[in-house]
Amino acid sequence: KAGVTQTPRYLIKTRGQQVTLSCSPISGHRSVSWYQQTPGQGLQFLFEYFSETQRNKGNFPGRFSGRQFSNSRSEMNVSTLELGDSALYLCASSLGEASGNTIYFGEGSWLTVV
């Protein structure tokens, strides 16, 4: 069964632009969450979506947003990019119906802001 798929894998954007990252969860998984990974801050939770509803949100500014579609696929958007947004963005999926579900990660999208 296919794993979590993220596109694009690598991208370079200019400060002030916006970016959209896409994530396809494992078939049957209804929860999709996003994490940002940087050398300085480590792995930080951005938000989680379950059945098209944002269920939990991390401590990030409003420039970071996301959505989930009826097929569970998810996108996250970052507007007005800053140099500090350069990071690996990881998408994860799980069944999402109970605590302790295994959470599977994709390969990530490497974003560089110049």
Added chain:
Amino acid sequence: AQSVTQLGSHVSVSEGALVLLRCNYSSSVPPYLFWYVQYPNQGLQLLLKYTSAATLVKGINGFEAEFKKSETSFHLTKPSAHMSDAAEYFCAVSEGTGFQKLVFGTGTRLLVSP
């Protein structure tokens, strides 16, 4: 709120030696605990998870971890290190109540020398 502390940002072992990566957690509710591994330029791969079924958890690639409530620890071990084990390892705790949110430690980079 849950938190995780990983002692030692770098651990060096010789091939064939015991691997011990330390993780201590803080949680106000019975925790769900995970160990993930990240190889260079890749996403996170689940090694094992604890969900209260058994205190000694066996994972992939010969790794195992023991949950010790009295010590609030979930250390990762492997009897004999291989060169291919060189990677970064993350301990994480799941915030329960159904939310699929992981709180990660800062990671430990495992270096394996021949």
